[in-house]
Amino acid sequence: MADGGSFTMHPLEQFELHPVGGALGRSVNFTQANLFMVVGGLLILALLVYGTRTRATVPGRFQSLAELLYEFTHSLTIDQIGPEGKKFFPFVFTLFVFVLMGNLLGLIPFTFTYTSHIAITGALALMVIIMATVVGIVYHGFGWFSYFAPEGAPALLMPLIVMIEIISYLSRPVSLSMRLFANMMAGHMILVVFASFAVILGSLGAVGLLGAIIPFAVNIPLVGFELLVALLQAYVFAILTCIYLHDAVHLH
């Protein structure tokens, strides 16, 4: 790419989808996103199955990790939703682990971050919001619609409040999907921008090579920061899912 200083930045190039797997992959449009979703799913399955195969009283490394994931999500679900949360635990656990694996896999060089695509986070968020709505209607019947008209509000303000509540309810899937997608995309873009600075400066000769140390040094803590963001965003996605389910089960 860096042929004689004509290097240009392509921070969005890493998000382009290309079919993988030869002619078969091209014919069914099996892209890197699909590939890494399969890889992520298999890794999760491998961790949970391999980790818990011995069921040791004193857990080894993998069993500790599997138990840590399980107990963390379990306490999160029960704390947020209450005792009814037990029913939704498999759903929340699957979502959390899938998003976490996507975020973490993307941090390995030359991999693809499937959570950096709005199509994927959007599908997850829609699933969450449809699930929450269906659960609310199953639990409360038509009484669920009283969710949009909070008790104790002045009758005069009611039309306005109902409108605001409906808009805020409908903006939930948008903000839920955009948050994850934008965080992952922006983080990976920043990494590429700083790496490009290093390459551009490095192509300017000896002085530039010395200067290239600075953006390269910035990039190293940025990777650590991205690791934090990856964990935090998966946690936030799971906790918001729990809160939406809590609203569906308890109506405020």
Next chain:
Amino acid sequence: MDHLDAAKLGAGLAMIGVAGAGVGIGTIFAAMVSSVSRNPASEAQIRPIGLLGFALAEGTAIFALAIALMILFL
């Protein structure tokens, strides 16, 4: 300045909204730090609330970013 340059300028202007989210996130973590330092035992209860507040405050920045990306690429 043609149409595309103006769009880039607009995308840059749209990102001013991130400043508000920065203030909000700073306020949330400042409050979290001060409340944990007053009562360190309450950290376990305060942390999820703080992180939730962080996620919601960040949402406004995300909307600004969405507008900027829409201006640039749609």
